[in-house]
Amino acid sequence: MKKLENPFTVKKPDDMEPSFVAQYFVDTHTDFKKLAESNNSFLNGPRGTGKSMLLRSMEMTVASERNQSQGIEELDYLGIHVPLRREDFGITEIVTLINTSGTAIGEHLLCMCISYHLVRNLIELSEKLDQQKVDGFIKEFSELFEACGGVIDSELVSSGSVENKLHNLQVVCEKSNSNIRQYAKRILFSDVMPSYTGALCGLRDFLLPLIREMKFIGYFPKKPIYLMLDDADNLPRCMQRVINSWISMRLYPNICLKVSTQLGYATYLTLDNRRIESPHDFTSIDVGSVYTNSSDRYSKRVQQIVQRRLELSGIIAAPQEFFPEDESQKRRLEEIKEEIRSEYENGERDSLRKGSSRVTDEVTRYAVPRLMRELHKSKSSHTFSYAGYSSLVNLSSGIIRWFLEPAAQMFDEVYASSQGEVPRSILPRVQNEVIYRWSKEFSEELVIPEVSDIQNNFVSKDESSLHQIYDYRLLQKLHNLITALGIFFRNRLLDENASEQRAFSVVVRQKVSAELQEVLSLGIRLGYLQRTDNSAKELNEARRPRYILARRLGPAFKLDISGYAAHLSVTAEQLEIAIKSPEQFVKSRTRAIQDSSESHDQYELDLASEG
Amino acid sequence: MMTTVLSTSRLLDRYRSRRISILTRSSFEERWVKCINSLSSLNISTFTVFCSEVKSLETLKTFEDLDHRLLAIMSEITLPAGGNAEAYGIIRGAVERAFEVGVDGTVLIDVSSFKRDELLIVLSILGEIHPSYRKINCELLYLEASEMSDDWLSRNTLNVRTVLGYSGDPRQSKKTCVVVMVGHELIRAKDIIDAYEPSKVMIGKGIKAESINPELYSRNEQFYRELKSYYGSSCEEFEFSLLDPIKVKNTLKSLCGNSQYNYVVAPLNNKISCIGAGLFALENQDIQIGYSDVLEYNRKSYSVPGSNVHILSVNEILWVDQKGGVVATPSEEAPSLELEI
Numbered sequence: 001m002k003k004l005e006n007p008f009t010v011k012k013p014d015d016m017e018p019s020f021v022a023q024y025f026v027d028t029h030t031d032f033k034k035l036a037e038s039n040n041s042f043l044n045g046p047r048g049t050g051k052s053m054l055l056r057s058m059e060m061t062v063a064s065e066r067n068q069s070q071g072i073e074e075l076d077y078l079g080i081h082v083p084l085r086r087e088d089f090g091i092t093e094i095v096t097l098i099n100t101s102g103t104a105i106g107e108h109l110l111c112m113c114i115s116y117h118l119v120r121n122l123i124e125l126s127e128k129l130d131q132q133k134v135d136g137f138i139k140e141f142s143e144l145f146e147a148c149g150g151v152i153d154s155e156l157v158s159s160g161s162v163e164n165k166l167h168n169l170q171v172v173c174e175k176s177n178s179n180i181r182q183y184a185k186r187i188l189f190s191d192v193m194p195s196y197t198g199a200l201c202g203l204r205d206f207l208l209p210l211i212r213e214m215k216f217i218g219y220f221p222k223k224p225i226y227l228m229l230d231d232a233d234n235l236p237r238c239m240q241r242v243i244n245s246w247i248s249m250r251l252y253p254n255i256c257l258k259v260s261t262q263l264g265y266a267t268y269l270t271l272d273n274r275r276i277e278s279p280h281d282f283t284s285i286d287v288g289s290v291y292t293n294s295s296d297r298y299s300k301r302v303q304q305i306v307q308r309r310l311e312l313s314g315i316i317a318a319p320q321e322f323f324p325e326d327e328s329q330k331r332r333l334e335e336i337k338e339e340i341r342s343e344y345e346n347g348e349r350d351s352l353r354k355g356s357s358r359v360t361d362e363v364t365r366y367a368v369p370r371l372m373r374e375l376h377k378s379k380s381s382h383t384f385s386y387a388g389y390s391s392l393v394n395l396s397s398g399i400i401r402w403f404l405e406p407a408a409q410m411f412d413e414v415y416a417s418s419q420g421e422v423p424r425s426i427l428p429r430v431q432n433e434v435i436y437r438w439s440k441e442f443s444e445e446l447v448i449p450e451v452s453d454i455q456n457n458f459v460s461k462d463e464s465s466l467h468q469i470y471d472y473r474l475l476q477k478l479h480n481l482i483t484a485l486g487i488f489f490r491n492r493l494l495d496e497n498a499s500e501q502r503a504f505s506v507v508v509r510q511k512v513s514a515e516l517q518e519v520l521s522l523g524i525r526l527g528y529l530q531r532t533d534n535s536a537k538e539l540n541e542a543r544r545p546r547y548i549l550a551r552r553l554g555p556a557f558k559l560d561i562s563g564y565a566a567h568l569s570v571t572a573e574q575l576e577i578a579i580k581s582p583e584q585f586v587k588s589r590t591r592a593i594q595d596s597s598e599s600h601d602q603y604e605l606d607l608a609s610e611g
Numbered sequence: 612m613m614t615t616v617l618s619t620s621r622l623l624d625r626y627r628s629r630r631i632s633i634l635t636r637s638s639f640e641e642r643w644v645k646c647i648n649s650l651s652s653l654n655i656s657t658f659t660v661f662c663s664e665v666k667s668l669e670t671l672k673t674f675e676d677l678d679h680r681l682l683a684i685m686s687e688i689t690l691p692a693g694g695n696a697e698a699y700g701i702i703r704g705a706v707e708r709a710f711e712v713g714v715d716g717t718v719l720i721d722v723s724s725f726k727r728d729e730l731l732i733v734l735s736i737l738g739e740i741h742p743s744y745r746k747i748n749c750e751l752l753y754l755e756a757s758e759m760s761d762d763w764l765s766r767n768t769l770n771v772r773t774v775l776g777y778s779g780d781p782r783q784s785k786k787t788c789v790v791v792m793v794g795h796e797l798i799r800a801k802d803i804i805d806a807y808e809p810s811k812v813m814i815g816k817g818i819k820a821e822s823i824n825p826e827l828y829s830r831n832e833q834f835y836r837e838l839k840s841y842y843g844s845s846c847e848e849f850e851f852s853l854l855d856p857i858k859v860k861n862t863l864k865s866l867c868g869n870s871q872y873n874y875v876v877a878p879l880n881n882k883i884s885c886i887g888a889g890l891f892a893l894e895n896q897d898i899q900i901g902y903s904d905v906l907e908y909n910r911k912s913y914s915v916p917g918s919n920v921h922i923l924s925v926n927e928i929l930w931v932d933q934k935g936g937v938v939a940t941p942s943e944e945a946p947s948l949e950l951e952i
Contacts, residue, residue, distance in 0.1 A: 087773075093776075
């Protein structure tokens, strides 16, 4: 029997054919309308939020497949997806070479990488292209490359089919970068510095004229070209400055740079030490906050994605059926909801409690906390089940990969024990085990290094970006902060007298210090926190930042991750305590509640923004 | 390949009649001292110790156990962190000086406590060394660990990069395949795989029969299974030798033959298998070796030194296949080579 492929395996967008992407993947670009505008953009978000898939789906070959009734000339822009891979740019010798010999080599590597993917798109569209005009493009490529010091075998680019000639151009791009790697290696092993005699192509002398020539090829409208540079964190700092210099040139609307990062982009300085700024030079799109601010939109996307993946695998089941809830827990919750309902109706509950005026609202807010307290009293908190489709969506915290990865593990476990039978659902027990493990791993990844190691290990900021964390003392503080919030929210949940028992975020009053801001930013970058801006209460009050604990941490701290949750209003000073001592933070907050020195409005229910 | 395994007490007999140059790497691990101390009464031409820029308390303590005769002739060389060009230049200079021991001498490199990237740099330097030096007998010594910490070995990945000299030849037209040789560092392995975001993952574990003891194998197996669980049923599995670098090279050669992929190999098990990965990459220049710098090692309980030293002849494992390679003949007084546990 043929082995069934796991429907939830995370696939690399670069590996997929355009027709596959167009047909089977859920179009999310309407969630990010700013990205389609004719300007430069940074698309930022933690790993797994679907940035690469989004950029790939914007590529002109995919758009052309999706809108088969329209020609390429009817596309709004021509997107070229350029993955910036670790193995291509994370090479120690290359970084050393660029740092010592100047950024011309780095710029050349980028130009060759972009050119390779530009030609790739032409190859995929070659049947629709005018042969003569493609020959003109190839001739221009050769002339520009040779003008930049390169050598091309004219035989390779003058004979054979259009597709063949274009393939040979790709080989030129690859070989050119390979030559630079060889050169970087030879420097290492030689006593005398050998001269580099290969091509050195730059934006102005190679890429821009090449792109202009590409636009003259038949069927290509006079539309903007979007160069989508994916995962720019994989570039060393010196090459990020090259991109920043390109951005500063403001080549839009003809050429727009769309740069994705995993929040590890090291610098916004150009090669001549100017700083590029938003919104003048680029717009900044935070993928995380788009979905954090609109949980409905995210839920719909996940539903579409999961449904489609199940269909592709031949599994006829709605996502809710495939990931069922724990029935016994569901029954107990219904009983509790009835109890709350009848308490309300009998006037046993304080109906004047602020923020709660409807029975449904009371039931929603207090049912799960009551169940959790019940389990806590019977010392069986660990039996609380996070199984169920909605729960898995909530746990994924707006990061689609955080749904797919545990789902893939669950599927593997069930399929492995099914003797080849196609799973029709994942048992709640299996879901729960995987979720607890996955949550625990995430919380344990945040380990605190010993102080002496921090002092002994020095990572220079002059070295490559490549997702480095420069100051590990911040890790310790972040660990403290997450622990403080997790424990405090758990205590809140167990307090039956608390007005808002379910809190999952903090809104920060007062200006935060630079250090605290670094800790919070690191938390966002590593996925432990998400940030959104809270609505101003008063007309003249600025929007205050709200930091939401990743729901993925919910099982590790035994929190209620479902639906609506309140946020806790804290001062920057209180958070400064949290980053130094979680115990002190929890004690002081608890004391404040007991002393009734904390007003009810420090807990506000945010109906619109938590999913 | 002929591998010799001797107890530390027998090392003296092996090298008694020779003039030797020793290169080693200081560490918080005691085993760097244990192996070298057993050679302290020999005719030592040079004794070079590579050190980190800042020595931890545990490392300083190991120096207290170093034989006074070695302390007296020790030459310490500081290596910068990060396996960069500066580190390369320093290691190269020290290796070339060691070979000044001459054709009647022996160069011994105790690799037990080298960081893996430094070890690979040493290997690449040996691979490029002047042909005239290849007439000199050169051996790598590796002292087993009888135990490894059952808690953790390292944590907090600083960054993921290539090892200097092993950049490979990645092509845009190819997809990425990461080949991980799992040891006892699960998170480090995961961080390397996640950094590359490969299209394909191959996860390998050490051969059970070659493991030093069942506990070590069991832990390796556990980490191997956990790592596999992250990447699902689609990742490929393999086993590799823990004792024979040539076998490791051949295993990797059989795995990494699909021209559709750029292969990134991450050796995370013992130094012998790391050497095997290095040999493979030196022979196949399109292979990249990935490495992660970590912030913290479990210095207090990383390992317990064993008693057996594995001796690998560079002449046999590296030079004999290269142009101008010569198998150096040990002097007649040397004891016969045999496996002795």
